[in-house]
Amino acid sequence: MGAEVDVEIEAGRLVRVGIRNGWRDRTDTRGLSEELTAAIRAALPEDETAPPPAEGDDATRRQVSPQRLREYMAMHREWMQRSRDYLRRSRAGEFAAAGADEVVDDQRHVAIFLDGGRFDSVALDPEWAGRATLQSLADTLLSAFAGVDLLGRDPGREEREALRRLDRQIRELVS
Incomplete structure (x- = not known):
């Protein structure tokens, strides 16, 4: 989790965002976006598309009928x-996964970037974020992420x- 934010993910969806008071004193909007990205990535489960480890042969196999x-x-x-x-x-x-996508909220304050359907990063409009209240930031983020599946389900x-x-x-x- 970042020093300025913490998040909660449930079933591949962002369900809670917390942004610390005074974040503007310690970082800029880009830094806040990077901390949000890092916190969301850390909260997501590992990418499970990797093949399982190979099993070794057991030299002591029994006779087969x-x-x-x-x-x-x-x-x-x-x-x-x-x-x-x-x-x-x-x-x-x-079974091709979706390519890079971008989801932008209606007011264009939050941009969510997906790669292959899986969450990649988030960016905030610096002008808006610089004057928005903590509640407005959290509400707008949650609204922007509302329909976004962060896990990028693998069709195959x-x-x-x-x-x-x-x-x-x-x-x-x-x-």
Whole structure:
């Protein structure tokens, strides 16, 4: 959290903004914007699009019965088919995340920048912020962020999670 601000995020939404009295004595509007950006980023959960760590092979595997081997092969074929389908759909652009976006409030006092749909930064109009009350700053920020999903939901995430679950089931079947 920044020295001048603190925020609260719930379910990918900004729900509370606190700005300290006397912030203008310690920083300018750009500094306040940077502190807001840092506080929001710190409050967001980690980006979960990274692949899970690879699991190592266990050298002490037990013998697999013919029935379990058939189950394994069926699950493996399903995984291969689904992963090829995912790759085809991904190459066709079906899971492409949104590019950089900008959300600006009606009075043009607050600009919210998103990258791939995920929160990147916020900027305040210096002239307005320099004369706005603390309550006005907080209210305008909350209003500007009201419909903004800060997490940038990944459109291919469900498909990848299904593939990971199937992969775990396959590994558990033969472990």
